[in-house]
Amino acid sequence: MKHIMFDIDGTLIQSYDFDEKCFMDAVHEVTGIAIKNDWEAYPHVTDRGILQTFIERQAPQYSLEELENRVKPVFIRNIEQTIKESPAVEVKGAKRFLMHVLKNNDYIVSVATGGWRETARLKLQSAGFDTDNLIIASSNDHHARIEIMAIAQAEADPSKGLPITYFGDAIWDVKACAASGVNLVIVGERVDHNQRILDYSSLEQSLSFVK
Structure with a gap:
C-alpha cells in the first residue's frame, strides 16, 4: 500500500x-x-x-x-x-482522481492543509467533494506544515510505515516535503518541479508519480 x-x-x-x-x-x-x-x-x-x-x-x-x-x-x-x-471549482479531474484512490485498496488517503479545518470543508463541499470520510489535518492542529502532515500521516497510517506521496502546488509544499523526505507531485504552474502535472485529467500520469 x-x-x-x-x-x-x-x-x-x-x-x-x-x-x-x-x-x-x-x-x-x-x-x-x-x-x-x-x-x-x-x-x-x-x-x-x-x-x-x-x-x-x-x-x-x-x-x-x-x-x-x-x-x-x-x-x-x-x-x-x-x-x-460563486461556488468553488475543482482542479480539473480532482474529484475523479480522489474518488479513484479512495476506493482503491492499494492506497490510503489523507489531506494536510495549511488552512483551518472549517473553511477547508466548506470549500471542498462547495466544489462537490464528499468530505464525510476524508481524513483532514489542518491549521487547527498545528502552525507548522510539516507537523500538520505528520498528524495526517498518524491518523491515516498509525504505523507510519507506508511511503507518502504529497500533491501540492506551492513553494512551501516543496520545502515541507524536502525537509520531511516526502515524495512530492506539484499540481499546476505556480512552482517548477521535476514531478509536475497541470491537473488530474490523466489518471495514469497522476498515478505515475506515486511512489
Missing part, C-alpha cells in the same frame, strides 16, 4: 486567490491593519502560522489565541459569502 496526501487550495480546488483575499480581509476587519502577503517570507505559511508571524511583525498587541478566535469567524463568514455567490 501507499499513502497519498493532498493539499487543498490550488491542489484540489481552484481557491488560492479567493482564499487569500478572504483571509486578508478578515485580518484587516479585525485589526485595522493590512497584513503583508509576501508569504514566502513567512516561516509557516498556514492560517495559524501566518497570524503568528503577523503578530510578531505587525501586531504585537495581540496574543495568538485572541487573534485566532477573532479572525477565524470573520474568515469563515467571508468564505461562506464568497462560495455562495
Whole structure:
C-alpha cells in the first residue's frame, strides 16, 4: 500500500486567490491593519502560522489565541459569502482522481492543509467533494506544515510505515516535503518541479508519480 496526501487550495480546488483575499480581509476587519502577503517570507505559511508571524511583525498587541478566535469567524463568514455567490471549482479531474484512490485498496488517503479545518470543508463541499470520510489535518492542529502532515500521516497510517506521496502546488509544499523526505507531485504552474502535472485529467500520469 501507499499513502497519498493532498493539499487543498490550488491542489484540489481552484481557491488560492479567493482564499487569500478572504483571509486578508478578515485580518484587516479585525485589526485595522493590512497584513503583508509576501508569504514566502513567512516561516509557516498556514492560517495559524501566518497570524503568528503577523503578530510578531505587525501586531504585537495581540496574543495568538485572541487573534485566532477573532479572525477565524470573520474568515469563515467571508468564505461562506464568497462560495455562495460563486461556488468553488475543482482542479480539473480532482474529484475523479480522489474518488479513484479512495476506493482503491492499494492506497490510503489523507489531506494536510495549511488552512483551518472549517473553511477547508466548506470549500471542498462547495466544489462537490464528499468530505464525510476524508481524513483532514489542518491549521487547527498545528502552525507548522510539516507537523500538520505528520498528524495526517498518524491518523491515516498509525504505523507510519507506508511511503507518502504529497500533491501540492506551492513553494512551501516543496520545502515541507524536502525537509520531511516526502515524495512530492506539484499540481499546476505556480512552482517548477521535476514531478509536475497541470491537473488530474490523466489518471495514469497522476498515478505515475506515486511512489
